Amino acid sequence: MDSAEHHFLDTFFYPRSIAVIGAGRSPDTLNFNLVGNLVDLKFVGRIYPVNPNADEILGLKAYPDLRSIEADIDLAVVAVPATKTLEAVKDCVAKKVKCLTLVPGGFSEIGEGGKKLQNEIFALLREHKIRAIGPNTLSPINSRNNLVISFTRVQKLPQGKLSFIFQSGLYEPRIHWLFSDFHIHLSKLIDLGNKMDVNEVDVLEYLSQDAETGCIAMHLESIAGDPKEFMQLLKSTTRDKPVVVLKSGRTEEGAKAASSHTGAIIRSSDAVVEAALRQSGAIRAQGLDDFFDLAKVFEYLPPLKRNRISVATGSGGEGVIATDLCQTNGFILAQLSAQTKTRLRSIFPPWDIRVNPLDIGVCSQFNWGTNIRNIFLEAIADDCNVDCLALSLDWLDGSSIDVDKLVEPFRELIRKGKAVVTWITDPQVGKEVVEQLELSRIPVYTSAERAIGALGALYRYHRLKDTD
Amino acid sequence: MDSAEHHFLDTFFYPRSIAVIGAGRSPDTLNFNLVGNLVDLKFVGRIYPVNPNADEILGLKAYPDLRSIEADIDLAVVAVPATKTLEAVKDCVAKKVKCLTLVPGGFSEIGEGGKKLQNEIFALLREHKIRAIGPNTLSPINSRNNLVISFTRVQKLPQGKLSFIFQSGLYEPRIHWLFSDFHIHLSKLIDLGNKMDVNEVDVLEYLSQDAETGCIAMHLESIAGDPKEFMQLLKSTTRDKPVVVLKSGRTEEGAKAASSHTGAIIRSSDAVVEAALRQSGAIRAQGLDDFFDLAKVFEYLPPLKRNRISVATGSGGEGVIATDLCQTNGFILAQLSAQTKTRLRSIFPPWDIRVNPLDIGVCSQFNWGTNIRNIFLEAIADDCNVDCLALSLDWLDGSSIDVDKLVEPFRELIRKGKAVVTWITDPQVGKEVVEQLELSRIPVYTSAERAIGALGALYRYHRLKDTD
Numbered sequence: 001m002d003s004a005e006h007h008f009l010d011t012f013f014y015p016r017s018i019a020v021i022g023a024g025r026s027p028d029t030l031n032f033n034l035v036g037n038l039v040d041l042k043f044v045g046r047i048y049p050v051n052p053n054a055d056e057i058l059g060l061k062a063y064p065d066l067r068s069i070e071a072d073i074d075l076a077v078v079a080v081p082a083t084k085t086l087e088a089v090k091d092c093v094a095k096k097v098k099c100l101t102l103v104p105g106g107f108s109e110i111g112e113g114g115k116k117l118q119n120e121i122f123a124l125l126r127e128h129k130i131r132a133i134g135p136n137t138l139s140p141i142n143s144r145n146n147l148v149i150s151f152t153r154v155q156k157l158p159q160g161k162l163s164f165i166f167q168s169g170l171y172e173p174r175i176h177w178l179f180s181d182f183h184i185h186l187s188k189l190i191d192l193g194n195k196m197d198v199n200e201v202d203v204l205e206y207l208s209q210d211a212e213t214g215c216i217a218m219h220l221e222s223i224a225g226d227p228k229e230f231m232q233l234l235k236s237t238t239r240d241k242p243v244v245v246l247k248s249g250r251t252e253e254g255a256k257a258a259s260s261h262t263g264a265i266i267r268s269s270d271a272v273v274e275a276a277l278r279q280s281g282a283i284r285a286q287g288l289d290d291f292f293d294l295a296k297v298f299e300y301l302p303p304l305k306r307n308r309i310s311v312a313t314g315s316g317g318e319g320v321i322a323t324d325l326c327q328t329n330g331f332i333l334a335q336l337s338a339q340t341k342t343r344l345r346s347i348f349p350p351w352d353i354r355v356n357p358l359d360i361g362v363c364s365q366f367n368w369g370t371n372i373r374n375i376f377l378e379a380i381a382d383d384c385n386v387d388c389l390a391l392s393l394d395w396l397d398g399s400s401i402d403v404d405k406l407v408e409p410f411r412e413l414i415r416k417g418k419a420v421v422t423w424i425t426d427p428q429v430g431k432e433v434v435e436q437l438e439l440s441r442i443p444v445y446t447s448a449e450r451a452i453g454a455l456g457a458l459y460r461y462h463r464l465k466d467t468d
Numbered sequence: 469m470d471s472a473e474h475h476f477l478d479t480f481f482y483p484r485s486i487a488v489i490g491a492g493r494s495p496d497t498l499n500f501n502l503v504g505n506l507v508d509l510k511f512v513g514r515i516y517p518v519n520p521n522a523d524e525i526l527g528l529k530a531y532p533d534l535r536s537i538e539a540d541i542d543l544a545v546v547a548v549p550a551t552k553t554l555e556a557v558k559d560c561v562a563k564k565v566k567c568l569t570l571v572p573g574g575f576s577e578i579g580e581g582g583k584k585l586q587n588e589i590f591a592l593l594r595e596h597k598i599r600a601i602g603p604n605t606l607s608p609i610n611s612r613n614n615l616v617i618s619f620t621r622v623q624k625l626p627q628g629k630l631s632f633i634f635q636s637g638l639y640e641p642r643i644h645w646l647f648s649d650f651h652i653h654l655s656k657l658i659d660l661g662n663k664m665d666v667n668e669v670d671v672l673e674y675l676s677q678d679a680e681t682g683c684i685a686m687h688l689e690s691i692a693g694d695p696k697e698f699m700q701l702l703k704s705t706t707r708d709k710p711v712v713v714l715k716s717g718r719t720e721e722g723a724k725a726a727s728s729h730t731g732a733i734i735r736s737s738d739a740v741v742e743a744a745l746r747q748s749g750a751i752r753a754q755g756l757d758d759f760f761d762l763a764k765v766f767e768y769l770p771p772l773k774r775n776r777i778s779v780a781t782g783s784g785g786e787g788v789i790a791t792d793l794c795q796t797n798g799f800i801l802a803q804l805s806a807q808t809k810t811r812l813r814s815i816f817p818p819w820d821i822r823v824n825p826l827d828i829g830v831c832s833q834f835n836w837g838t839n840i841r842n843i844f845l846e847a848i849a850d851d852c853n854v855d856c857l858a859l860s861l862d863w864l865d866g867s868s869i870d871v872d873k874l875v876e877p878f879r880e881l882i883r884k885g886k887a888v889v890t891w892i893t894d895p896q897v898g899k900e901v902v903e904q905l906e907l908s909r910i911p912v913y914t915s916a917e918r919a920i921g922a923l924g925a926l927y928r929y930h931r932l933k934d935t936d
Contacts, residue, residue: 028836028837029836030833030836081818082818082819083818105817105819105830105833106817106818106819109784110819110820110821111820114819151833152864166785167785168783168784168785169783169784169785169829170783170785170786170789172782172783172829173782173783173786173829173860173862173863173864173893174782174862174893174894176894177893177894181894182894219785221785221788248785248788248789248792249788249792250792250796251791251792251795251796252795253791253792253794253795253801254788254789254791254792254795256791257784257787257788257791257822257825258788260784260821260822261784261785261787261788261821261822261827261830262784287789287793287915287916287917288786288789288915288916288917289914289915289917289918314640314641314642315636315637315638315640315641316577316636316637316725316728316729316730317634317635317636317637317638317687317689317716317729318638318641318756319725319729320689320716320717320722320725320726320729321638321716321722321755321756323719323721323722323724323725324716324717324718324719324721324722325755326721327719327720327721327722328718328719333721349573349574350549350550350551350574351550351573351574351578351582352578352579353578353728353729354725354728354729357725359729361637361640361641362573362729365498365573365619368496368497368498369496392641394641394642395641396620396641425641425642425645426642426644426645426649426650446757446914447755447756447757448755448756449755449756449757450757
C-alpha cells in the first residue's frame with residue numbers, strides 16, 4: 001500500500017455521505033444521538049437519516065427507507081435491532097452502499113442463533129464485496145472530518161495524532177472524559193465489536209500507513225486473524241509508530257467473560273501473548289489506567305533516547321519515592337552541572353541539600369513567596385546533563401499561580417527537546433492548571449508512579465527502537 | 469500497657485496546653501499557620517503563642533518567651549531555625565514542659581554538624597526525661613481534640629478511626645486533598661522526621677493500644693529501632709488492626725535520597741523488608757496511590773472473610789478487565805441465585821446475557837430511562853451467594869441521578885455486611901456523587917484496577933487473619 005488513500009478503510013473514516021438507518025427522532029433515545037453528533041460536530045459530508053416515522057430530524061430531511069435517497073451512500077450506519085438487521089443489510093446491498101457499520105448487539109456473542117444470523121449477513125456482504133465493521137460496535141470516529149458514530153453526545157473532538165483501536169465499546173461510558181477532561185488529541189478511533197469482517201489486522205495495517213496517525217493505542221481481547229501475521233504486522237508498525245496494547249481476557253474467567261460479550265474465542269495463553277508482544281516491540285499496558293497513561297505520554301512527548309532525569313518533589317519523602325521509581329524504570333539521576341547547582345543554591349534552605357531529587361518543599365519554607373518552580377525549570381532547561389524531568393506540582397510556595405503564565409517556564413525545556421512529566425494529586429484543585437499544561441503537551445498525571453511509569457515506557461520504546 | 473492513657477505519647481496527642489515557640493504574627497508566614505490551625509479548628513486546650521515581637525496573635529495574648537507563661541505547658545512546638553533550637557529547648561527544660569515537637573530541619577539530615585547539634589539536644593532532653601518528636605516534623609494531628617500542627621492551613625478534620633504514621637512530611641503538600649476531597653476519616657497522624665527520640669516502635673505500640681484507632685497506615689523509609697522488635701510488634705498489631713505499610717527507599721538510589729532528607733540509614737535490602745512484612749501480616753502498599761487506596765478500603769469497609777464477588781460494569785469490555793482483576797485478586801465470580809437471575813432478566817436486552825459480570829451498558833441500551841443500577845443493587849443485596857460487589861458508576865442509563873437518593877439502594881447491601889467498592893473514571897464529573905457515597909463509607913476509586921485491587925487486599929488480610 002503506497003498511500004492510505006487506497007485502503008478500503010479510507011471509506012469508513014472519510015465517507016462523503018452517511019445514511020443512518022434507524023435514526024432516532026426523539027431526543028431521549030440513543031439513536032437520536034447518532035445523528036445529533038454528526039450535526040452538532042459539523043461532520044464534513046452529507047447526512048441522511050432514515051426513519052419511516054419522521055419527515056425531519058434535527059433540521060435534516062429524513063427518509064422512509066434507503067432507496068428513497070437519491071444520492072450515493074458511502075457509509076451506512078445500521079442501527080436497528082438484530083432481528084431487523086438482515087433486512088437493513090439487504091437494503092444496503094440494493095442501494096450499493098460502499099461500506100457498513102453494524103451497531104446492534106445480539107449476534108455471535110449470544111450463541112448459536114446469533115452466530116447463524118451473523119454468518120448469513122457476512123455471506124451476503126462478501127458476495128457483494130461490501131466491507132463492514134461490527135456488529136456490536138459504535139464507531140468509527142475521525143477528528144479530521146468530525147465523524148462520530150456514538151450513542152453518547154460528544155462535546156468536542158480535539159485533533160491530534162493518536163489513534164485508538166478498541167475491541168469493544170470499552171471507551172463508550174467514558175467518552176466525555178476521554179475527549180474533554182483527559183485532553184487527548186485524537187486522529188481516529190475504531191471499535192471492532194464482533195469482528196465479523198474487519199479485524200485488528202486490517203485496522204493496524206491501515207493505521208500503520210496513515211499519515212495522520214503518529215501513535216496507536218490498541219485494546220484487544222482476542223486475536224481474530226492469524227496471530228503470526230498480526231504479530232509480524234505489529235512488529236513492523238512499532239518500528240515507526242509506538243503501539244500501546246491492552247490485552248484483556250488474561251485469566252481463565254476473563255476469557256470466558258470476553259467470549260460472552262463479543263463472541264471472541266481466546267486461544268492463546270497470557271504468557272504466550274506477553275512474550276509475543278514483547279518481541280513485537282509493542283508497549284503492553286498493565287491495565288486500563290496504564291493504557292490511557294501510556295497513550296498520553298506517546299501522543300504528547302517527543303522521542304526520549306537518553307535517560308538522565310531530573311526530579312523535583314514537594315517533600316523529601318516523595319523525592320525518595322520518585323527516586324525509587326526512576327531506578328526501577330531505567331532512569332539515572334542526572335548529575336546536574338556546576339552552573340545549575342549554583343543557580344539552585346539561591347533557593348536552598350540555610351544548609352546544603354541534594355539537587356537531584358530536589359526537595360522543593362524545604363526550599364519553599366525558606367523562600368516563601370518566591371517562584372521556586374520557575375527558577376528550577378529555567379536552570380534545568382539550560383543543563384545539558386538533563387534529558388528529562390519529573391516534577392511534582394503539589395507543593396505550595398506562597399507565590400500566586402498565574403494560570404496564563406504557567407506554561408512559560410516550560411517552553412525552553414520543550415524547545416530543547418527535554419521530555420517533561422508532571423503530577424498533581426488532586427485534579428479537582430488543579431483543573432485549570434492541568435488544562436493549561438496539557439494544552440501545551442505537558443502531561444499531568446495524578447501521582448509520581450503514573451508519571452514516571454509512563455515516562456519509563458517512552459524511554460524503553462525509543463531505546464529498543466534504536467538498538468533494534 | 470493496660471490503657472492508652474498511660475502511654476507517654478498520650479501527652480503529644482492530648483496536650484491540655486500548647487506553647488508555639490516561633491509563632492508567626494504575619495499571615496504570609498508559614499509559622500502563622502501553626503497558630504492559625506489551632507485557632508480556626510478550635511483546638512480543645514489552651515494555646516500560648518511565643519513571639520518577642522508580638523503582643524497578640526489571632527486574638528490570643530502572645531508571650532515574649534516561654535518563662536513568661538504562667539500556666540504549665542504540656543506540649544511545646546519548637547518552630548525556630550535549627551541554629552536557635554538548642555536555646556529554645558533549654559527554655560523548655562527550664563519551663564518543665566512535658567513534651568516537644570521539633571519542627572525545624574537542618575539536623576542529622578545535613579551531615580556531621582547537624583548531627584552533632586541534634587545529639588546535643590537529645591542528650592539534654594534525655595537527661596530531663598522530656599520526650600520529643602522530630603526534628604524535621606510537622607505534627608502531631610488528632611481529630612478528637614482538633615489538634616493540628618502544620619504549615620498548611622487545614623479546612624476540616626473529619627473524625628474516624630484511621631491513624632497515619634509518616635516518616636516525613638510526605639502528606640504535607642497534599643494535606644488539603646487528604647482531609648477534604650479524599651474523604652478520609654482520621655484518628656491521629658504523626659510525622660516522625662529524623663526520629664531523634666520517638667520512633668516507629670513507640671508510635672506503633674501506642675496506636676496498637678489506642679481505642680480510637682481501628683487501622684493504621686504507615687510510611688517508612690528506615691527502621692530506626694531494632695528491626696526484629698519492630699516486626700514482632702507489627703505482627704501482634706496486625707492480629708487486631710490492619711496495618712498498611714509503604715516502604716520507600718527500596719532501591720539503592722532511593723535509599724541515598726532517604727538518607728539525605730531525614731538522616732536515616734537504610735540497612736536492610738528491599739527483599740528482606742518484603743519478606744519480613746509478609747510474615748508480619750502487614751499489607752504492603754506498592755506505591756503512594758496504593759497506600760491511600762488501601763488506607764481507604766480498610767477504614768471504610770467491614771471485615772471481608774469470603775470471596776464470592778458480583779461485578780457490574782458500563783461495558784462488556786470493562787467486564788472482561790474487571791473479571792481478570794477479580795481472578796488475580798483471589799475472588800471467585802459469585803454464582804447468582806435463581807431469584808437474582810429472574811430479577812435481572814427484567815433489565816436484559818432481548819437476548820440472554822451473563823449476569824456476572826453484568827454488562828449494565830447493554831442493559832441500558834434496551835431499558836433507557838430505567839434505573840438499572842437500583843434494580844441491580846437491590847437484587848444483589850438479597851442474594852446470599854454474594855459476599856462483595858465491584859461496581860462501575862461510569863455507565864449512563866438515561867435516568868437522572870438524584871444525589872440525595874443515590875445512597876439508598878446501597879443501604880441494604882451495607883446492612884447485610886456485603887463489602888462494596890465502586891469506581892468512576894472522572895471524579896470531576898462525579899464530585900457530588902463521590903462525596904455522597906463516601907459519606908456513607910462506600911469507597912469510590914478512579915478505576916476497576918484500583919477498586920478491585922483494594923478490595924483484594926481487604927480480603928487477603930481477613931482471610932490470613934482467620935487462618936493464622
